[in-house]
Amino acid sequence: MTDLLPVLTDTWDAPRSWRLSTYEKHGGYDGLKAALKMPPGDVVQAVKDSGLRGRGGAGFPSGMKWGFLPPDDGKPRYLVVNADESEPGTCKDIPLMLASPQHLIEGVIITSYAIGSKHAFIYVRGEVLHVYRRLLEAVAEARRVGYLGTDILGSGFDLEITVHAGAGAYICGEETALLDSLEGLRGQPRLKPPFPAVAGLYARPTVVNNVETIASVPGIIAQGADWFKGMGTERSTGHGLFSLSGHVTTPGQYEAPLGITLRELLDLGGGMRGGRPLKFWTPGGSSTPLFTAEHLDTPLDYESVGAAGSMLGTRALQIFDDTVCVVRSVSRWTEFYAHESCGKCTPCREGTYWLKQILRRIEDGAAGSGDIDLLLDLCDNILGRSFCALGDGATAPITSSIQFFRDEYQAHLDGHGCPFDPAASALFPYTPRTRTPGTALVGAGAGGHR
Incomplete structure (x- = not known):
C-alpha cells in the first residue's frame, strides 16, 4: 500500500488554514527566502532538476517551459496562473486555493522571480466567488507583511499580483484563450506559433502554468530537487x-x-x-x-x-x-462539450453538435443500425482537425466507451431504449458480455478504432 503524502494538503486540517500565520507556522515562505538568495537561473535549474511536470493535464516539464522565454530585454514579461478549473470531475485546484491559498501565492512569487516577471496574474473562475475573495485576501495578507510589493524582503525584487475573475467559459482553460480573455477579448484559442513564451499576454513573453504546478514550486526550493525526485516514478516525479x-x-x-x-x-x-x-x-x-x-x-x-x-x-x-449506463454518461459529457465549444473551428462547432444528437438518439432508442459506426466516423473527422484540444477531448469518451462497451450501445438499438431503464429492461433484458482482460470486446469500428 502506498502511503498518502501530504505536502500541498499538509495544513488543510489546521484551524484557519487559509491564513498566512497558519501557513508560516508550517514552514511557509521558507522556499521564497531561499529562492531570493539564489540567482534566478538557479531557481529555474532547480525546477528542471526536480522533474516537475505541468499538473494541469498536459504534463509538460515546467522548468523547460520557463526556459523557453527569450533573454530579458528590459520590457515586461508575465506569469499567468491558470485557475479556470472547468473539466468535469476535476476538483483539485479550487479546494487548494480555498484551504491553503498561500501555497499558490508563494509559488507565484518564486516563479516570477525566476523568470523575471514583475506582474503576475491569477485567472480564476468567476462562479467560485468564495475562492476569488479568499485569493484577494491572501494577496492582501502577503502584501501587508512584505512578501509582495517593492523590494521584497530586501532583495530588490518587485512584484504585484492581480487576481482576475473569468466569466465561466470552459474554453478559457486553454492557455491562449485564457490570455485573450485576460486582455478583455472573447475567449478563443490563438493560432500557434507564436507560443505564449514568445508572444503571450499583451504580446509579451509569458509563462502560463496550472495552480497545482505553481503551488509545488516552494517545496522544491525549500526541500531540494532530490527530495521531490524521491517521490513518484523516474519520469513522473513528485x-x-x-x-x-x-x-x-x-x-x-x-x-x-x-x-x-x-x-x-x-x-x-x-x-x-x-x-x-x-x-x-x-x-x-x-x-x-x-x-x-x-x-x-x-x-x-x-x-x-x-x-x-x-x-x-x-x-x-x-x-x-455497474448500475450506470455508459451511453447516458458519455451523452451528458458530450452535451457539455457541445455547449462549451467556442465555435471558432468547424470540426468542433459542428462535430460536437452532431455527436450530441446521435448519442441522444441512441439513448432514446430512436437510432438506426449504422449510428454507432457513424459516431466513430464523426470522431475521426474531429480528432486532430480541431483548432484546440476541446474537439479531441470530446471524442475520447465516445471512442473508448464504444471500444469497451459496444454491446451496451447495441443493446440500446436492439431494445429501442436504455437497458438500464427499469421499464425497458423488463421487455429487453440486457446481460453485459464478459471478456478476458487485455483483449478487445469488439472488433474495429469505422475509421479503424479498436
Whole structure:
C-alpha cells in the first residue's frame, strides 16, 4: 500500500488554514527566502532538476517551459496562473486555493522571480466567488507583511499580483484563450506559433502554468530537487492531488506520489460504494479515454497511463459502478462539450453538435443500425482537425466507451431504449458480455478504432 503524502494538503486540517500565520507556522515562505538568495537561473535549474511536470493535464516539464522565454530585454514579461478549473470531475485546484491559498501565492512569487516577471496574474473562475475573495485576501495578507510589493524582503525584487475573475467559459482553460480573455477579448484559442513564451499576454513573453504546478514550486526550493525526485516514478516525479469522486465510499482529495494505482486509492477511500463492482472510470477527467476494472493496477503516472491508452490529465478519477449506463454518461459529457465549444473551428462547432444528437438518439432508442459506426466516423473527422484540444477531448469518451462497451450501445438499438431503464429492461433484458482482460470486446469500428 502506498502511503498518502501530504505536502500541498499538509495544513488543510489546521484551524484557519487559509491564513498566512497558519501557513508560516508550517514552514511557509521558507522556499521564497531561499529562492531570493539564489540567482534566478538557479531557481529555474532547480525546477528542471526536480522533474516537475505541468499538473494541469498536459504534463509538460515546467522548468523547460520557463526556459523557453527569450533573454530579458528590459520590457515586461508575465506569469499567468491558470485557475479556470472547468473539466468535469476535476476538483483539485479550487479546494487548494480555498484551504491553503498561500501555497499558490508563494509559488507565484518564486516563479516570477525566476523568470523575471514583475506582474503576475491569477485567472480564476468567476462562479467560485468564495475562492476569488479568499485569493484577494491572501494577496492582501502577503502584501501587508512584505512578501509582495517593492523590494521584497530586501532583495530588490518587485512584484504585484492581480487576481482576475473569468466569466465561466470552459474554453478559457486553454492557455491562449485564457490570455485573450485576460486582455478583455472573447475567449478563443490563438493560432500557434507564436507560443505564449514568445508572444503571450499583451504580446509579451509569458509563462502560463496550472495552480497545482505553481503551488509545488516552494517545496522544491525549500526541500531540494532530490527530495521531490524521491517521490513518484523516474519520469513522473513528485506528489499530486488525485480527485476521487463518484461511486466510492469516501470521495475527496487524496495527495500521493505519482504512480499510485486506482486499486490503492480505492482501498484508501473505503472501496466501492455499497460493495458494487467497478464498471468504468476516468483517469484524468471526462476528456480522457475511459478505463475499466482491468486497469485497476495501472500506475497513475504519465507514461503508464499513456501506454494503457489514456491520459493522466488532471487526475480526476470519476468512478462508476455497474448500475450506470455508459451511453447516458458519455451523452451528458458530450452535451457539455457541445455547449462549451467556442465555435471558432468547424470540426468542433459542428462535430460536437452532431455527436450530441446521435448519442441522444441512441439513448432514446430512436437510432438506426449504422449510428454507432457513424459516431466513430464523426470522431475521426474531429480528432486532430480541431483548432484546440476541446474537439479531441470530446471524442475520447465516445471512442473508448464504444471500444469497451459496444454491446451496451447495441443493446440500446436492439431494445429501442436504455437497458438500464427499469421499464425497458423488463421487455429487453440486457446481460453485459464478459471478456478476458487485455483483449478487445469488439472488433474495429469505422475509421479503424479498436
